[in-house]
Amino acid sequence: MFVPPRCPYAACTAHLTPTVQFFHRDGLYHPRCRAHSVQRYRCRLCRRRFSRQSFRADRNHKKPHLNAPFLRLMLACVALRQSARILGVARRTVERRFLWLARHAARFHSNRLASLAGPFMLDELETFEGNRYQPVTVPVLIEPRSFFLIASAAGPLRRKGRMTPAQRRLRAAHEAVHGRRPSQSAAAVRAVLECLRRCLVSQGPVVLHSDRKPLYDRLGRRLFGRRFRWAPHSASARRDRNNPLFPINHTNARLRHFLSRLRRRSWCVSKRRLRLQQHLEVAALWVNYCRPITNRTGTTPAQALGLAPRRYREEEVLAWREDWGRLPIAH
Template structure:
């Protein structure tokens, strides 16, 4: 089937009524033969590559490899060395794969929507923006039965504990957007979660308020946080039976497979937006590859 005309000024925009084949060209990047088309109504010429996220790329061959590498604990700089490309190429691929992965996740949520999630667990993962004085929170929700990651949102939070005063002294008062992030997460997952689902989390003070707003009829349970099995690995608990195992193990996998989330690393996030792209890539990899 011929694609529709991409010219928004054409009377037959996105319709293939007057679109005819108009030869082809050999794409050097991946040695594929690409069909060209022409709209007889407006004389616009285009191909099947027009309008896609990959349009204009010169290194399509490495897209799948980068998708796997960035989901396997490898840094962006080391990815460039392994694949023999420039660091800037990896940075651009991160943005592209983030967009592609969000499309994949949206399609997955549409499929899940036909069969509502009955057991939901959620929590926050703490990381940093360049320095521990500028922490970030990653709100994550997971289907406890299938282990599918339903969503993750990044938010700015103020420093806490013994670093709070030093953070205010060096960077000024840092506003918290944690609640807004939680609201976005629940707005996104509400269509795929049963209104009577069993929902579990720890005893964070804002969790109950958010859950009751979106799922007033849900069976909501909160559990006191347990001690870590190993110092520094708060996602893996010392207690033999962890009621929040699904979300804690998922957060542990995020830390193990996203280089910028390692506990001790110099590969820290400089831009929260890039962290969101990296999370989207890993979520797509986790749901489509690790759970397949």
């Protein structure tokens, strides 16, 4: 039976410091989206009414039963338009639900990040937005023993590498219209390392395994000072289980497998970099808290690090509000 843990209204004193009997029951109502009635309550302090729905993440949704299936589709390499066809709803419905899902996933993950000791592993994968003359770098930071995805980001790059004369002319024509594309690899890597800094244990070295890109050492020393220990490895070594960077290589390969926006030679590529970043937030929610590390075990990365008591179902991670920070909701 649900017991309200606090008043859901932030201006009420019972929101942060609720007393034992800060509420009383105050009737029932029948929401259209549920088959059963829902109990109403009234706060004794602010005199405002609320219900169990006030604490749920899907409190304003007309079709909350779509949330868990939609999350599974977003990690099954299905694009938004096809998701709408499968779920039998309009494309605008899944577009709005995707934005909600990304916000909820980011809050859920942020509220549970704490006391990571490392070592850590970092690498960048590349994709593009719109067309191949707008490359995007995606730095991914993990805890390698549990494959826990700590943080990711997306930043623009200028197209580089070998190009034919025709491709160079096309790049010049593109830049004449849109301007020279900035390279923000450093800003994207810094963003994921800043996220790591907020959830580190207070003492001990910060060991970072990566390839030999000098940027990682420079940013690591700038952010972590004398605690930072860089462990560079060759990026050209065979990418098998004996490769010291196998965990991050495997994580990047799985992200390309799970996310339609990261598939190579696909028309599901992101049109906007922000949407790719939001899709990565959704991936972190599912990979860390719902999917086992391997198919043979039921242990998730969050369980292995002690950040979750058990493996969560998709319905559970989408059930309760996360916009109150680390304030728990008893359920």
